[in-house]
Each structure stands twice: as structure tokens, then as C-alpha cells.
Amino acid sequence: MTEFQRQTVVLALKDLAEDSVFSICTIDKCLKVAGIPRPPNYDTLRAMHCVDYGKMPRDYREELLKQVAMIFGEHITPPIDQEKEENQLPATQANPNVSFVNALMKLIKWT
Secondary structure, eight states: OOHHHHHHHHHHHHHHHHSSBOOHHHHHHHHHHHTOOOOTTHHHHHHTTTOBGGGSOHHHHHHHHHHHHHHHHTTOOOOOOOOOOTTSOOOBTTBTTHHHHHHHHHHHTOO
């Protein structure tokens, strides 16, 4: 993937997280740009298409966006300072994509 493609995906995911509704269309387009096949949880994400974030419990919204970030985590690593912050997830073997999740959390300012 080129740097332009990587930046496109990162910016699109940031926009997805900052929008007022969840859009599976953005996920579809980012998967295509990144050359990633549909993940096992795709139908679950698809069920949330056009659902207003304001109608979701905060913890559900955060988990939804973490699920999205983890799909792209093994393929994209944004160049963002990885200093430990309160809202970062701990790095674990069970979650190898934690650096991307934390980076995306910084980008979209989950506080």
C-alpha cells in the first residue's frame, strides 16, 4: 500500500469516527483501498449502518470503533507519537493491533 493510500484510509476512518452516524460504506471503501478482505465481524458492523452515534451507549460506540480500528491495525500504522496516555489500551499478545487502535483513538480524540 502506498503512503497516499494509507493516509486515505486513516483520514477516512477518522472522518467515520467523527461523523454523526456509522457508515459501512466507509469501511467497504477502506477495505478496498487497503486490499483487505471482509473480516468475520463484517455483518455485525453492517447491522449498525446509518445508526446515529448519539443513540449508542458510549461504551458501545467506543467498542464499535475499536473493532473497526483492529480490522485495519495489521495493515496500517499511522505515524503518531505512541506515548502512553490514560485512554490507551495496554499492549497484550491478545491484541497485537493495539498501537493502531491507540493511534486512531488519539486521532479521533476519544476522551
